[in-house]
Amino acid sequence: MVGVDFGTLSGRAVVVSVADGAELGSAVHEYRHGAVEHRLPTGARPGADGPGAGRELPPDWALQIPQDWRDVLAHAVPEALAAAGVAPDQVAGIGTDFTACTVLPTTADGTPLCELDRFADRPHAYPKLWKHHSAQPQADRINALAEELGESWLARYGGKISSEWEYAKGLQLLEEDPEVYAATERWIEAADWIVWELTGAENRNVCTAGYKGIHQDGRRPGPEYLGKLNPEFTGFTSKLDFPLSPLGGRAGGISARAAELTGLPEGTPVSVGNVDAHVTNAAARALEPGQMLAIMGTSTCHIMNSDVLAEVPGMCGVVEDGVVPGLYGYEAGQSGVGDIFAWAVRTALPESYAAEARERGISPHELLTEKAAGQPVGAHGLVALDWHSGNRSVLVDHHLSGLILGLTLDTRPEEIYRALLESTAFGTRTIIEAFEAAGVPVTRFVVSGGLPKNRFLMQVYSDVLRRPIDVADSEQGPALGSAIHAAVAAGVYPDIRAASAAMGSVQRDVYTPDPERADAYDALYREYRELHDHFGRGASDAMHRLRDLRARARGAAGATHATANATTANAITSTATPTEAAK
Structure with missing residues (x-):
């Protein structure tokens, strides 16, 4: 296939x-x-x-x-x-x-x-x-x-x-x-x-x-x-x-x-x-009720089937037969995850770090992860909001923006990087809590995509979520899932469940939470939720106002640029011969 x-x-x-x-x-x-x-x-x-x-x-x-x-x-x-x-x-x-x-x-x-x-x-x-x-x-x-x-x-x-x-x-x-x-x-x-x-x-x-x-x-x-x-x-x-x-x-x-x-x-x-x-749920064998699959890449989608139809605030949707026939498929997500880590490398990586990565033959992400992993939880004194691309769930507001609180003159690049990694785990915990508060239990947490290759990141997620994490075997989850669906379309298997059982694969409990780190993350998560609700639920509209200011400033600059271009074009046309103007 x-x-x-x-x-x-x-x-x-x-x-x-x-x-x-x-x-x-x-x-x-x-x-x-x-x-x-x-x-x-x-x-x-x-x-x-x-x-x-x-x-x-x-x-x-x-x-x-x-x-x-x-x-x-x-x-x-x-x-x-x-x-x-x-x-x-x-x-x-x-x-x-x-x-x-x-x-x-x-x-x-x-x-x-x-x-x-x-x-x-x-x-x-x-x-x-x-x-x-x-x-x-x-x-x-x-x-x-x-x-x-x-x-x-x-x-x-x-x-x-x-x-x-x-x-x-x-x-x-x-x-x-x-x-x-x-x-x-x-x-x-x-x-x-x-x-x-x-x-x-x-x-x-x-x-x-x-x-x-x-x-x-x-x-x-x-x-x-x-x-x-x-x-x-x-x-x-x-x-x-x-x-x-x-x-x-x-x-x-x-x-x-x-x-x-x-x-x-x-x-x-x-x-x-x-x-x-x-489509990746079939590849990860995450089709049964309560099995939440996080497909982690530039963004993260959280997909889960359930036999319960409920109203979960801020989810992306619940659709009958939306993932597999016979169950309600729920979707939630984070608009920026890998994109946020890439932003940190673009903007917070000094040349000395880049040179070290080149000398050692590793990527900047690997270098920052290695340095970040050496710290105890909370030692950076930072907490971040994972909204660089807005918030898909649970606030559903793409005019929100990113935030890092606690920066000092001593803050190092790896500390910023770690705070951003942690912020995405906090965002996922917020989503899971919204599901469970609405009466839709999450019984297993499964990951797929490119980001699960980062073992430190996955351990952070396990500690923050206080849950074991299963990992889909295939690094090509979506493509494998598409091939599984193609096997059903071709009549090789009678339905998606049968094809998933034969062609999908997953490793159970690859990561398990450490109780001490989980306790420390609970304290950081409380700070995250305070910021989350303050900026996301109406106590402060500063993020929206700043975005409006940016849009107006860029719009004015664009209008000036367009006027200049039009003036130049008119001058060229007025001085050109008829043949040149036609060109």
């Missing part, structure tokens, strides 16, 4: 044995454009180097380029097959997963609007990556109106929907670029779009629809409610309404065009699309 995981900066393909899930070969393809967060790229596609190419993006934007995703299929899939020594006709099926909510506007045939010449210089025509957070004002209005009108779906999302999701981003599109909105015939998750690219037929999955598209009990928000947000928003649901397919279902077969792209035989079964976090 082949599983393809589309991440934030790259895509990975793995080839696994259908018998036991053993990895036979893999390949990674880095996106040429990565995450587009500062300005539109030049040369993203033919004809894209017009007047708007390279234009600066506002704060909190994050876009991607569809061709980067196609390139993963064209490069990573054949390379993984070659590494595995597997012939294309030996592949029984292919499955894919994607970051979410990563959503894009297309025509009725699935053509991304950013690939049309007339929209190539329009930021809103591009896919909005999951960490595009500039739709927070729209999310705030969506939440306030839903609460005012008593919309029943709001409780399924912990009382707030996120600025990351389909409706908030769609409303932002309408209000900031009505022309692109009007041309949008399909508003589709990248998880479904890539399946469309593979099969040639549109398909929508129940997972992204439920968690990111406000689809509950067979319905989405109605036109009367949407019209009160904006009269032109009344028909938005028609852009994403499509029959939903169950997870593990067969979306179709590889099309002739996709066969040429990937090298796989035409007709090879393709499974229904899925979210990177949710």
